[in-house]
Amino acid sequence: MITAERKPMDEIMESIDGCSRILLVGCNECVTVCAAGGRKEVALLASALQMASMKKGRTLDVREMTLERQCDPEYVEELTPHIDQVDAVVSMACGCGVQEVARRFKKTPVYPALNTKFMGASEGPGIWAERCQGCGDCLLGLTGGICPIARCAKRLMNGPCGGSTSGKCEISDDVDCAWHLIWERMKELGIEDRYEDVIAAKDWRTGRGSGPRKILREDLA
């Protein structure tokens, strides 16, 4: 899922400086799972923004809504009855959601309350780590299910660099060496003999390198 974290309060407050009524919109999907922009976080931020405004001697009317998703126009449409009554929208969705709301409501400024981080998975309660960088040509089948693009700091395709120490990456003791993990996994799968199969130079055109991407499914359009 997409992970995100709340922006610092002073940054959010500065963006809505001058607004007296805002619509604070959460999202029920990824940002709920990583406890950044779900219904509860909307309630927390609404309370905090109101208190921060009261401290400055102003009142801020915060309307709270949480959509199922903000990245689908059908759900964004649910904001329509409220949009003319507010000075701005503050979105607690990932960047995709913020943009969809902005795209739909062209006359109302939309501000992000979160910094979108990465596509990742949960390593345990409260811990999320980067797993996928959307390269567009998945090679997880060759690496025992561990991605050298997302999890290797250098995105190496054929084994670790000289900095790999005790299974950790040279950039930090908190970061596993992806190729160490791949080797250990291949042993568990009994496919060590395939470790030295060369993975060819990657065609990065399927990734972000060739510009913003789009998928079109004609059977669904």
Add this chain to the structure above:
Amino acid sequence: MNYPSNIKIINVPCTGRVDILHLLKAIEDGADGVYVAGCLEGDCHFKTGNVKALQRVTYLKPFLEEIGIEAERIQMVNMSAGMGIQFARIATEFTEKIRELGPNPVKADASRLAAS
């Protein structure tokens, strides 16, 4: 034993039930301070409820500072159900601490705003 009459007690089955939102809303609604009194560490009847409560109080403190409210207004304390004297002492100490901090800055400004 006596404890200050300005303390409003909210009973919960376990402090693990107390959510960050409860603490924040209490401050928003005008409480000058909130303390969460949970079981002694290691003695939570529900195993780790008091640990979770401490994590939530700890999480909220810097958030409060970000919006200009003193982090000392919320606190986690641990005691057992039989520690009546300590309960009274903590109630008195916390009240004194909050008195020194002054009234809730949000409440003070809200009533000033209403008066103007």
